[in-house]
Amino acid sequence: MVKLHSSMFIGVQGDGIISFGSGQPDLPPPPEVYSCLPTYHDFKYGLVQGSEKLRNALALEYKGFTKDHFVITNGASEALDLVLRTVGKPGDKILLHVPYYYAYKPLVELNHMEPVLVRTGEGKIDYDDFEMKVHGVKAVIINSPSNPTGRVQEIPTLKKIEKITDDLNIPLISDEVYKDLIYERENYMLHGRKVITVNSFSKTFAMCGFRVGYLFSTDKDIVEKVITLKTHSSMNTNILGQEMAYHATKTPKSFIESHVKIWKERRDLIYSEMVKMGLDVWKPEGAFYVLPKIDDSEQFVWDMFKKHKVITYPGEWFGAPGHVRFSYALDSEKIKEGLERVEEYLKGR
Amino acid sequence: MVKLHSSMFIGVQGDGIISFGSGQPDLPPPPEVYSCLPTYHDFKYGLVQGSEKLRNALALEYKGFTKDHFVITNGASEALDLVLRTVGKPGDKILLHVPYYYAYKPLVELNHMEPVLVRTGEGKIDYDDFEMKVHGVKAVIINSPSNPTGRVQEIPTLKKIEKITDDLNIPLISDEVYKDLIYERENYMLHGRKVITVNSFSKTFAMCGFRVGYLFSTDKDIVEKVITLKTHSSMNTNILGQEMAYHATKTPKSFIESHVKIWKERRDLIYSEMVKMGLDVWKPEGAFYVLPKIDDSEQFVWDMFKKHKVITYPGEWFGAPGHVRFSYALDSEKIKEGLERVEEYLKGR
Numbered sequence: 001m002v003k004l005h006s007s008m009f010i011g012v013q014g015d016g017i018i019s020f021g022s023g024q025p026d027l028p029p030p031p032e033v034y035s036c037l038p039t040y041h042d043f044k045y046g047l048v049q050g051s052e053k054l055r056n057a058l059a060l061e062y063k064g065f066t067k068d069h070f071v072i073t074n075g076a077s078e079a080l081d082l083v084l085r086t087v088g089k090p091g092d093k094i095l096l097h098v099p100y101y102y103a104y105k106p107l108v109e110l111n112h113m114e115p116v117l118v119r120t121g122e123g124k125i126d127y128d129d130f131e132m133k134v135h136g137v138k139a140v141i142i143n144s145p146s147n148p149t150g151r152v153q154e155i156p157t158l159k160k161i162e163k164i165t166d167d168l169n170i171p172l173i174s175d176e177v178y179k180d181l182i183y184e185r186e187n188y189m190l191h192g193r194k195v196i197t198v199n200s201f202s203k204t205f206a207m208c209g210f211r212v213g214y215l216f217s218t219d220k221d222i223v224e225k226v227i228t229l230k231t232h233s234s235m236n237t238n239i240l241g242q243e244m245a246y247h248a249t250k251t252p253k254s255f256i257e258s259h260v261k262i263w264k265e266r267r268d269l270i271y272s273e274m275v276k277m278g279l280d281v282w283k284p285e286g287a288f289y290v291l292p293k294i295d296d297s298e299q300f301v302w303d304m305f306k307k308h309k310v311i312t313y314p315g316e317w318f319g320a321p322g323h324v325r326f327s328y329a330l331d332s333e334k335i336k337e338g339l340e341r342v343e344e345y346l347k348g349r
Numbered sequence: 350m351v352k353l354h355s356s357m358f359i360g361v362q363g364d365g366i367i368s369f370g371s372g373q374p375d376l377p378p379p380p381e382v383y384s385c386l387p388t389y390h391d392f393k394y395g396l397v398q399g400s401e402k403l404r405n406a407l408a409l410e411y412k413g414f415t416k417d418h419f420v421i422t423n424g425a426s427e428a429l430d431l432v433l434r435t436v437g438k439p440g441d442k443i444l445l446h447v448p449y450y451y452a453y454k455p456l457v458e459l460n461h462m463e464p465v466l467v468r469t470g471e472g473k474i475d476y477d478d479f480e481m482k483v484h485g486v487k488a489v490i491i492n493s494p495s496n497p498t499g500r501v502q503e504i505p506t507l508k509k510i511e512k513i514t515d516d517l518n519i520p521l522i523s524d525e526v527y528k529d530l531i532y533e534r535e536n537y538m539l540h541g542r543k544v545i546t547v548n549s550f551s552k553t554f555a556m557c558g559f560r561v562g563y564l565f566s567t568d569k570d571i572v573e574k575v576i577t578l579k580t581h582s583s584m585n586t587n588i589l590g591q592e593m594a595y596h597a598t599k600t601p602k603s604f605i606e607s608h609v610k611i612w613k614e615r616r617d618l619i620y621s622e623m624v625k626m627g628l629d630v631w632k633p634e635g636a637f638y639v640l641p642k643i644d645d646s647e648q649f650v651w652d653m654f655k656k657h658k659v660i661t662y663p664g665e666w667f668g669a670p671g672h673v674r675f676s677y678a679l680d681s682e683k684i685k686e687g688l689e690r691v692e693e694y695l696k697g698r
Contacts (some may be wrong), residue, residue: 006580022394029392037386043378045371045557074423074583081582090439090461103581110578112439112461208394209588229459231355232452233430234423238587239558 004298006102009311018338020326021311023147023289025206027259030251033207033244040243046236049227050214054242057249058214062189062197069216071226072237072245076177076200076213081107082233083196083215084139086225087171088113092138097125099291099320101147101175102313113138117319122282123151123291127160134164139171142190145178148318148325149291150267150284155188166192171222173198177213180204180256182286183264194219203287204256205248212237212245263288266328266335273339277346291315294324300345308341353647355451358660367687369675370660372496372638374555376608379600382556382593389592395585398576399563403591406598407563411538418565420575421586421594425526425549425562430456431582432545432564433488435574436520437462441487446474448640448669450496450524451662462487466668471631472500472640476509483513488520491539494527497667497674498640499616499633504537515541520571522547526562529553529605531635532613543568552636553605554597561586561594612637615677615684622688626695640664643673649694657690 009021049055050072059067073079080103088094090112096104097118108115116133119126123146134140142161144153165172172192177200179187189197200213217223236242267284274281274292281292294300297314301324304310315323328335358370398404399421408416422428429452437443439461445453446467457464465482468475472495483489491510493502514521521541526549528536538546549562566572585591616633623630623641630641643649646663650673653659664672677684 024394028390034389037389040386041377041383043555043558045373074427074587077581078423078583085459106577107581110434110581206392209392209585211584211587228455232426232456232459234427234583235560236558238423238560238590240589240593241587244589 004301004314006313006317009305009313014309017309017311018334018341019311019330020328020338021313022329023327024208024329025203025259025288026329026331027206027262029206030248030255032247032251033205036243036247040240042239046239046242048231048236050237051239051242051246054246054249057246058216061249062216065216065218068220069218069223071215071223071230072242073213073215073230074234074237075202075211076175076198077103078211078234079198079200079213079215080104080141080173080175081111082226082229083171083173083198083222084108084111084113085229086222087173087196088138093136095130095134095137095140097130097142099123099146099148099315099318099323101143102317104141105319123149125153125157125161127157130161131164134168134170137170139173140165141173141175143175145182145286147178147287148289148313148315148320149282150287150289151282152182152184152285158188158190162190162192162195165194169194171196171219177203178287181260181263181288183260183267184285196222201245201248205245205251206259207245207248210238210241210244212241263328266332269332270326270328270335270339273336277339277343288328290326290328291318291320291323292326293322294346295322297322297324300324304342304345308345310338310341353650353663355662355666358654358662363658366658366660367683367690368660368679369677369687370662371678372676373557373678374552374608374637375678375680376555376611378555379597379604381596381600382554385592385596389589391588395588395591397580397585399586400588400591400595403595403598406595407565410598411565414565414567417569418567418572420564420572420579421591422562422564422579423583423586424551424560425524425547426452427560427583428547428562428564429453429490429522429524430460431575431578432520432522432547432571433457433460433462434578435571436522436545437487442485444479444483444486444489446479446491448472448495448497448664448667448672450492451666453490454668472498474502474506474510476506479510480513483517483519486519488522489514490522490524492524494531494635496527496636497638497662497664497669498631499636499638500631501531501533501634507537507539511539511541511544514543518543520545520568526552527636530609530612530637532609532616533634545571550594550597554594554600555608556594556597559587559590559593561590612677615681618681619675619677619684619688622685626688626692637676637678639675639677640667640669640672641675642671643695644671646671646673649673653691653694657694659687659690
């Protein structure tokens with residue numbers, strides 16, 4: 001078996017291929033997003049911090065924040081990279097909970113920092129382990145709902161994390177890109193003096209390709225430093241992407257509700273099917289991923305792809321060997337068909 | 350006088366203000382760029398390396414290169430940041446020639462590297478100084494035509510730089526974003542095993558706000574590492590910006606020629622007027638900047654802005670105190686009017 005990496009699978013299509021791979025909505029964005037295109041004629045640089053109109057619209061959505069607290073970025077990815085480079089320097093330690101979003105660890109390492117890994121139980125943060133390891137780290141990254149587990153952190157845990165990072169004056173980076181896709185309760189947004197929230201239009205509005213994300217914080221020093229870095233590292237985020245994102249903020253709430261309804265149906269389907277198959281699986285509470293335990297996970301991923309035309313991602317990429325990530329961003333018929341192929345393969349193992 | 354920084358001036362408009370500040374074309378992009386918008390409906394992630402169609406179009410423009418040598422980036426700024434982070438690590442030395450584009454020095458420093466500054470005479474690289482300082486640097490950045498001087502490096506010097514960096518196996522980063530705006534000769538493109546060329550659609554096609562740039566190199570190791578970093582730091586460049594850039598590559602050459610004609614007329618005007626005013630000034634050979642010597646340059650910039658509503662940038666930002674940068678990306682009437690105000694101010698000093 002060759003070494004697996006994501007470039008083998010991204011964008012792979014073809015007759016009979018069923019992909020549980022890519023973490024992006026298959027349903028299109030709201031039509032409002034395209035409405036500004038036919039008459040668009042701007043071309044000059046925008047503000048590095050992001051369009052005022054868009055930041056004002058975001059400030060309406062988040063109580064207690066003004067347009068000055070926001071920076072619009074090239075997706076949540078750039079927001080995270082900018083924050084890491086702003087709050088940390090080479091040699092610093094950054095706390096992550098495992099399993100983690102696959103980009104966190106390489107991004108920390110590419111910035112010459114060191115990941116400190118905190119345990120979870122069934123995807124929920126082990127606060128004792130967190131408390132022991134948080135001393136001496138430069139920043140903490142929390143991701144709830146989580147990619148790749150679909151799990152949502154418990155509110156009492158989140159409150160304890162708010163308190164201890166505040167007491168220790170440690171920047172708390174909260175990646176909430178799936179905050180609008182929760183099936184069990186409302187999102188609990190992390191708050192605090194040193195909290196930097198990262199979000200995106202990619203998942204809520206199915207706008208992955210347009211790369212419009214943002215970060216916000218009441219810590220003006222961090223916001224200013226992020227703007228300074230972005231002034232030199234990429235300048236403004238694409239002006240037309242920002243205009244489209246602005247129109248997304250004007251979409252009726254029913255758009256998101258109708259999508260969440262579909263995601264929840266798919267979640268129910270894939271979870272109950274996996275339970276029926278006898279897989280050891282944690283119930284996803286948000287996002288659109290599920291991470292069952294599957295032995296010899298890289299071999300499974302390779303065989304399913306080469307022999308059965310089913311794309312999945314090995315848990316190794318997420319710090320979770322012995323697990324396999326399934327994205328359920330595909331329609332119910334394909335979910336069923338894909339799981340049938342998985343069941344057949346596992347029976348024959 | 351307060352400390353000057355660029356955020357005081359960017360986007361400043363108003364009655365009677367004449368801006369020689371911003372480095373972006375005032376003339377609009379070719380209409381072809383907007384032609385794809387009314388029917389556009391994509392939304393999914395694109396390839397991190399960039400759209401194949403766009404990379405193929407670029408490969409046609411640059412002989413000896415294929416689509417695999419290119420990475421499409423969020424403007425030349427991101428290309429430069431990605432390359433620096435790929436070829437260097439904290440503590441490494443990066444060679445720049447002075448005056449330099451204002452972002453180079455902070456970008457090198459924000460990446461925890463150290464700039465090594467090489468002298469120029471009237472904007473032309475002093476090769477003896479270059480030769481002395483190139484030993485021990487991790488990479489070299491060459492910018493010809495130059496922002497802020499408008500000067501083009503001599504071909505014999507560029508060939509010597511190609512040879513010595515090749516002999517020493519040092520990556521040679523060539524920022525050629527103004528390559529299509531040269532008034533004196535054809536561009537001489539730097540070539541070599543370790544050359545990474547940075548370019549952009551911003552200046553040639555007046556697309557600054559859309560942030561579509563690119564880098565290319567025959568060094569596959571560097572290209573692969575850039576893609577890996579970008580996978581984690583920002584993912585694909587905005588898919589619609591790339592589509593617009595693709596249409597820009599299909600624009601008739603007459604578009605660029607007609608723009609160059611206008612830039613050259615403005616260059617002739619601003620240079621001859623400055624000579625008439627008795628300013629010590631190097632003749633710009635490309636780009637749309639001129640950098641006359643003006644004593645007490647920060648005070649000049651401040652007074653011209655506050656008292657005479659003329660925006661210019663102090664040479665200090667570019668490593669050139671005692672100089673002032675004028676961008677001539679504005680129409681002839683405004684150039685004349687602005688220079689009259691400058692002349693009047695200088696007479697009264």
